[in-house]
Every structure is written in C-alpha cells, then in structure tokens.
Amino acid sequence: MADRRGQRQRHMITRNNSSSSSSFKSHRPSNPNTNAKITRTNKFATVNPDNNDNIDDPQDIPNLVGTCPFMCPVEERARRERLRDLAVFERLHGNPAKTSSTLAVKKFCRTISTNNVQASDVRPVTVLEDTLNYLLNLLKSDCHFEVVHDFIFDRTRSIRQDLTMQNVTSDQAIHMYERMVKFHIISHHRLPNCGSPNQIELHILFIRMKQNSIHIMCFSISVPDNQGESLSQWFRRVPFVIMKSKEMCFARRILRYFRLGNYKQFIYTTEAEASYLQYCIIEPYISEVRALALYCVNYGGYKLQPYPLTHLSNLLMMQESDLESLCIDCGLQTSTDGIGKVLLSTKLTDTCNPKRGYHKYYELVSERLERLSAELSEL
C-alpha cells in the first residue's frame, strides 16, 4: 500500500513493466507536491461539468498520519547534532553540536520517499501549525533578513512536504499555505535574488485556495517564465468562481495592460488599486513597463521636440531624478532645454528590448502604497 503511494509521489518516471499489474501510473514525472489529493467537493462550479477538468488521484489508499510531537523528529535531531549540521537558530547557547526540542526544526529533504517513511518522522497538522508560528515569529528577531530568510524558506518547505505526505487539505492547512505564500511574496520583494517556491507548488496552492487569489495573480503574471504550461492552458482549468473573483478580475486587467503595452494604465491602476501584496508581485514588472514607455516615447517622438521629463515622471510615477537614471540605464539620452530636463528622440531600434529584471527598480511615487506598506498585516 505504502509502496504504490510512494511510487506516485517520487520524482521518478516509473514505467509499468509488468503487464499483469492492475495499477497504472501515468508517465509524467511526479513531483511530491503535485500529487497531493485535491478535494472533490462541489465548492468549485466548473465551467463545463462534462469535461471533468480536475485531475484526481485514487482515494482508496489510507492517508499517512504523522505522530511526531516535536518540530523536529528525534532521530533527525540526534543525527544532526552528531554531524554538527545545525543552523544558527537551532544551536543551544551557540553550540554547533547541541540543540533542543524547542530549537530544532525538521529540514527539507529532497530525496525522501514515502516508501520508507515512518509516521514518527512526520509531524501532524497541529504540530506543523505550531512550527509555522515559531518560524514566522523569527522574522521579528533582530537578525539580518537574508539569514533568517534562508532558514525559514527551507523549513517551511519541509512543512509543505509533511502536509503533502499526509494529503492534508483542511481549511487549517490552506490557511497555513496562505501564510507561507505571503511570506514568499514579501521576501521576494525584499530580496529579489532569493529563491522562490517551485512554480508547480504554487500552482497547486492556487487550485486549492478558493478565496485569496493573490497567489493566482502571482502565477498569472509570472507565467511567461513558466516552462510547464502556458497561461491559456491554465485559464482553461481555473474554476469559474475564481475567474470572476474581484482579485482575479484585477489580475486579468493588469495582465491585459501588460500584454498590450499600455504602460499608462498598468502603472496607474497598480498605484490606485493594488493591495500591498499585489503590489509586491507586480513590482518586478514595473521597471520593464517603464523601460518600454521610454523606448516608445523615444521611438515615436520628434527629434526637434524632446519630451519633458517632468511630465514623463508623473506618468510613470517616479522621481524625476530616478527617471533620469532610468534613461541612462536604457541607453537613452537626456538634455536640458532651459525649462527642465528632456528626453531626446533618436529613433533607436537596436536597444529596444526591455528585459525583465534588467533594469534597476526605482520606487513608485505613491502615498497610498507607502501607507499600506507601513500597515503591513501580520504574517
């Protein structure tokens, strides 16, 4: 029994060699997170009930229920003490070879196979919630965000792993996922180069979460980077109720402005309507859109009539000095015309390919967003 489930959840592509076995596995490489059970209730009204777009796993195998009462299983704790494999936050009095049950947190293990897993190594949902509370509380400590972030990133991944292994889909679990996603969004905002959760993981989270579509936005805009599936394919499967939700409609509008190159509305609507979390997700694209705006103005302008930067900076919602720097970043020329700084038009076509992440980000001038950032809700 555990055998079949383990095989489904491993990273391997399994070939069904024996022709007499009656359990057939599909040929896609299975990711431990994608095969978690998705609740088959009628909470989602799908667009076409006949099409049965949702993919489900057989429900006849009983779920593993963890029994480990600590944040870290006893065996792992002893092993890591021996190997001196303890993170800074796990060390008792700074001792790299000693930890305690209140400090050690289970690590994420990439090669885990549910074949050999013991219930005593897996934490039940209540323990996982306590662990998550503990981890997110660390954010309030004085440590450098970067250092804390890596630790929390890894340990929350382990929490998700435990949730998946036990096939938990309760509201409690969903709430935990939401908090973890929030953490990722905000940490991504603060540390643009930090790792982000696997796209597939996020995708599954979205399908589960009915209400908060912040993460859906995250996915929808960053999909051009996604290797697995195109946005159109994904839209086919999103339940109707979510498609029509306020957040999703906002996301789709922003996406439309982005795809059409309507830089004015993209920036304007973000500033006026995005929640802080939504803004965090959109932020990386603002530079790209601004750069596009510059190239457009540059290309379509008249060389004897340079474009005043003041007006442009209002349009792009940035400080004029920042705009000047952005012009330089984009390889465009500015000058002064007596009244103020202006952008020269040179009909450049070669450099006109704004790439994501290529340009430094300059703050969006917005009282509203500043206020929201200060009011940032508890994780």
Next chain:
Amino acid sequence: MAAYMSMGEAHRQITEYLNRFSYAVSSQDGKSLSRLLSISSSSSSLQFLADALNTFQDANRIIRQSEKCSQYADILVPVFRALQSYQLRNLVESYLALKKLPTLLMENYSAFIQEFRNWESAWALEALCVIAYEIRILAERADKELASIGKTPEKLKGAGSFLMKVFGVLAGKGPKRVGALYVTCQLFKIYFKLGTVHLCRSVIRSIETARIFEFEEFPVRDKFTYMYYTGRLEVYNENFPATDHKLSYALTRCSPLKEANIRMILKYLIPVKLSIGILPRNLLLDKYNLTEYKNVVLALKRGDLRLLRHALEEHEDRFLRSGVYLVLEKLELQVYRLIKKIYIIQKQKDPNKAHQIKLEVIVKALKWFEMDMDVDEVECIVSILIYKNLMKGILLTSKVVVLSKQDPFPKLNGKPVTS
C-alpha cells in the same frame, strides 16, 4: 434484439465468430479483424454474439476446443468478456462491468501486443488501431460512469499510459511504425480530455525528431488529426505562424462534407487569422455556427473597442475554455485603428491637413464609442502603435500625431502583431 436465443443458435454464433477470427488472422485480413474487435461499435453481428455469449455462458470451452482458435485464447477470452460486459451495460447499467473492462483489455491486450510484435508484417496494424480506439472510448465511458456514482475517474489516465506502451511498440524500425501517428492522435485526445496537455510534448518530440519517422509516410487521415491537435497546442503558446500553418494544413485536407471537423478547426484558426489581420466573412461564421466571433469581427471592422470588449465578455466562458481568450484580447491593438477612420474623415474635409491628428480628436472619438480615456492614455496608445509599426508617424509634444505621408497604416500582411 433477440433476448432469447436457443443454446444451439448461441453455439453457432460463437463458432461462427471464431471461424471468422481465425480466417482473418490466417489470411492476414486486417480490415476484417478490426471489425471483429470493434466492441463499442454496437454492430448487429457483435450484438448477436454478445447475446449468444450470455446465453451459452461457457464460451471459453468452445475456444479451447476449437482447433484453429485455441492458440488465440489469450486474446479471445478477454474480448468475449469485454463484449459481454459492454452488452450488459445496455441492459443492466452495471458499472462494475464497465469499470473492469479497460483494465481487462489492457491486461490481456498486452498479450495481443506481444503477438503483434511477432507477426511479420504490419497487416494487423488496423486491428491494433481499433484496439487503441476501443481502449480510449471504453475508458472514457467507464470514467463517466464512475464519476456519476461519486468515485474517482482514473481509467482514462490508465488508458493514456497503456497507449504510451503501444506507441513504444510501434516506434521501431519496420512497417509497423506507420501506425504510430494514429496512436499519437489517440493519446492527444486523451490528454486534451484530461487537461494534461503538457504530456503531449514527449510524443510530439518522438514523432518530429526521431529519424525513423517520415511524416509524409503516415496516412492522410492521421496527419490531418495530428496537425489539428498540434495546431491547437500552438494556439496556447501563441505561436501564430506555426498555428496558421498547421491548422490551415488540416483545413485544406478536411473533406468539405465533414462540417463538424471543419468547425472545430475554424474555432481555433479564426482567432489566429484575426491576429494577422484576416477577417472571415459572416457567411462562413453562419455556415459553421461560429457566431460567437461575429461581434469580434464587427468590432475590428468598426474600430469599436467597446464592442470588442463586450463580445469577449459575452462569450467569455467559451473563449476561456477553448484557450483563445488571450489571443482575442490582444486584438485591441488592431481596434485602435479607429484612428485610420479619423484620418479618412479628415482627408475628406481637408486633404492637406489630414495627416495631422489631434489627440483630443481621438479622445472624442473614443467617447462616442463610450470608451473613457484621457489624453495621456491616448498618447500612450498612439506611441505603442507607432512602436509596433501598426502606425507610421511622429508624436509631437503639442499632443498631435503626424502620420507619415506614405502608407501610415501598413497592412499586417499576414505578419502577426509583434508582442
């Protein structure tokens, strides 16, 4: 349908079938063999056979006793079982029978596949294709049945992996490989139905890059189906030149009598053609019942942005489900060619000044179409249009766009609007 059949008659029916089977095999008659295996076809001869099996109950004995057919017992036993189950479904709606059916077929058709591997030439290919088809159809129906009683539908997924195995059998040197495209198309249908479209990639890669496959060698019908599905995949990837090529290929090879097929192709081809500036006539839309595109086309002709957005909203579900929504959304860029109309009107009034258009005028025109945009946004849009070469001209800081005297609105000429 005879509900009652005498034992003698039943025995005769069964023996008759076995004779036909062994004859088909020994004379390498692919067509006949396929007909004998088309379980879901509900042909009258198969229905009679099913009745006979139900009457006689111990058909296996007959198989074993038959000189010619006992060697094919491995194949025949499950076929009989499958046929009986299928027939029972008609009478008793028993999901159990259906549920076991695909697994039965898969378990024991593996043996058949083994046999097939040994048969020299590819004459049994047609039969194999029928089996592939039957497996998919039966799995689909079994899943429906399962879903309706609240159980997990997983048979189609299993059918998918089984057919991958079949594909493997065919993807080797030798004349059998010609059947690989048919199985590929069955796989496409399964993956599209399940929504696991990304699984198509590996099969496509095998077909398109493996040196053993020569695309032109495949039967026309299979090529046509293949191009249709791969064309649809390209729509998702917004790869318009490829989509146009593949779907047009399918369209030109489709029999004009198969209206349903043409409609399916057009459903995906039209958005792509719209994107490259080619508009279908209303006659076409009416003929193939694609009226959801009518307002889209009208909006493009009029330059009416509001109508376009409304048309998209009206059929939002349909467009989202078929995956063309985002393609259609991008047509907004073309609709801004409303500016061209303004240009034409101005030309009539004063040809000398026609190429200078005040942005305010565009704002007003948009207001007539109930679109509320300020001058900044119009300026933004105009500069995007110029940047993407949909319009040729210069934007002055005095909020006027001066169109190029020559060809200010270049034809798209089959080239997609660059993103």
